Amino acid sequence: MAHTTCVFLVLGLVCAHGLTELHELHNAARSKLIDEINAVPGILWKAGRNPRFEGHPVGAAKTLCGVKKESHEKLQALRNNGTVQVLKADSTVVPSSFDSEKHFSMCAKVIGDIRDQSNCGCCWAFGAASAASDRLCIATNGTIQVALSAQETCFCAESDGCDGGDLYTPWEYIQSSGLATGGQYQNSGPFGKDGLCSDFSLPHCHHHGPQGNDPYPAENQPGCPSVSRSPKCPTKCDAESKAPYSNFKRDRYSFSGNIISPDSERAIQQTIMKYGPVEAAFTVYGDFENYVSGVYHQTSSEVLGGHAIRIVGWGVESGTKYWKVANSWNPYWGEDGYFRIKRGTNECGIEDDVTANSGADWNGPGI
Ligand SMILES: *[C@@H]1O[C@H](CO)[C@@H](O)[C@H](O)[C@H]1NC(C)=O
Numbered sequence: 589m590a591h592t593t594c595v596f597l598v599l600g601l602v603c604a605h606g607l608t609e610l611h612e613l614h615n616a617a618r619s620k621l622i623d624e625i626n627a628v629p630g631i632l633w634k635a636g637r638n639p640r641f642e643g644h645p646v647g648a649a650k651t652l653c654g655v656k657k658e659s660h661e662k663l664q665a666l667r668n669n670g671t672v673q674v675l676k677a678d679s680t681v682v683p684s685s686f687d688s689e690k691h692f693s694m695c696a697k698v699i700g701d702i703r704d705q706s707n708c709g710c711c712w713a714f715g716a717a718s719a720a721s722d723r724l725c726i727a728t729n730g731t732i733q734v735a736l737s738a739q740e741t742c743f744c745a746e747s748d749g750c751d752g753g754d755l756y757t758p759w760e761y762i763q764s765s766g767l768a769t770g771g772q773y774q775n776s777g778p779f780g781k782d783g784l785c786s787d788f789s790l791p792h793c794h795h796h797g798p799q800g801n802d803p804y805p806a807e808n809q810p811g812c813p814s815v816s817r818s819p820k821c822p823t824k825c826d827a828e829s830k831a832p833y834s835n836f837k838r839d840r841y842s843f844s845g846n847i848i849s850p851d852s853e854r855a856i857q858q859t860i861m862k863y864g865p866v867e868a869a870f871t872v873y874g875d876f877e878n879y880v881s882g883v884y885h886q887t888s889s890e891v892l893g894g895h896a897i898r899i900v901g902w903g904v905e906s907g908t909k910y911w912k913v914a915n916s917w918n919p920y921w922g923e924d925g926y927f928r929i930k931r932g933t934n935e936c937g938i939e940d941d942v943t944a945n946s947g948a949d950w951n952g953p954g955i
């Protein structure tokens with residue numbers, strides 16, 4: 589008996605020792621990367637050590653980058669054959685800074701809603717559902733203040749759900765099928781008490797960057813498991829939904845105009861000024877998972893994937909032009925759920941694949 593215990597103990601120690609060494613190697617590699625990032629001459633953003641990645645290899649942040657590889661080519665083809673309308677800049681004067689949440693203050697509740705895609709590669713659905721909610725509110729001058737459902741977008745517009753999508757499909761879905769209302773997981777977020785139809789069904793998670801005061805468990809930890817199979821496309825509203833949002837067939841917002849894609853920095857700015865935030869995608873490099881604050885620009889070369897987000901405004905800091913971007917990694921990440929990224933130089937492709945609806949052409953209950 590004593591002998592057996594001893595053997596197990598020895599084996600356990602050997603095993604633990606090997607793992608610890610591996611973790612220390614990963615941590616050392618990450619610390620080195622963070623120091624290297626922060627030491628890049630002229631760097632405009634801050635990298636930080638994140639408890640979520642303790643013992644994890646550099647580049648562990650792959651799973652949330654749910655924009656499919658073919659998304660860019662598909663959108664280009666749709667732009668070329670006129671299915672998506674290419675938006676060119678006009679003579680509208682563009683200010684040096686603009687924040688949708690402040691400018692469209694009647695829709696601040698909707699625009700300021702920072703969502704959480706859980707441990708699911710559903711960024712493409714969140715970017716579209718959030719930008720569409722903003723545009724619906726702005727077009728109705730604040731009459732319709734709802735969150736449109738990322739749940740329905742992610743699991744009905746595209747069969748791959750958490751495994752990824754592109755930036756055209758969700759807009760095409762909203763245009764042709766309409767989209768029900770739906771807020772954050774289990775009545776959390778600004779619309780928690782409103783009884784919207786189809787809330788996001790996967791739990792909040794801590795994503796990347798330092799843990800700080802984020803109360804949620806990290807991806808792949810208990811409480812935030814990786815999603816092995818996407819939930820089914822909902823066909824009725826949640827049991828907790830309330831009138832007027834509780835009828836899945838009637839609680840539906842769609843637009844009758846085109847799907848648009850601006851062709852320049854200025855055209856992106858002008859559509860945001862007129863109609864509100866837009867969806868966009870960018871390439872995530874190995875350094876991005878360590879973002880804490882500042883104006884992001886690429887400092888490393890390893891590609892982790894494509895990530896979809898929502899551009900809400902822009903500004904200039906110490907002479908550097910940036911986009912203000914709402915992420916879907918909950919409000920405890922980055923700059924209160926937002927990050928800023930260099931503007932005007934197509935940083936990480938952020939100005940390439942911008943999508944939205946053409947404007948104030950919304951249909952649905954109350955319009
Ligand atoms: C435009 O291109 C897309 C993607 O290649 C294709 O699916 C669609 O049928 C085309 N539409 C027209 C009107 O040519």
Ligand SMILES: *[C@@H]1O[C@H](CO)[C@@H](O)[C@H](O)[C@H]1NC(C)=O
Nearest residue numbers: 693694726727728729730731
């Ligand atoms: C929008 O709403 C505001 C405040 O409710 C109101 O003062 C304004 O006249 C409205 N604008 C339009 C174009 O209806």
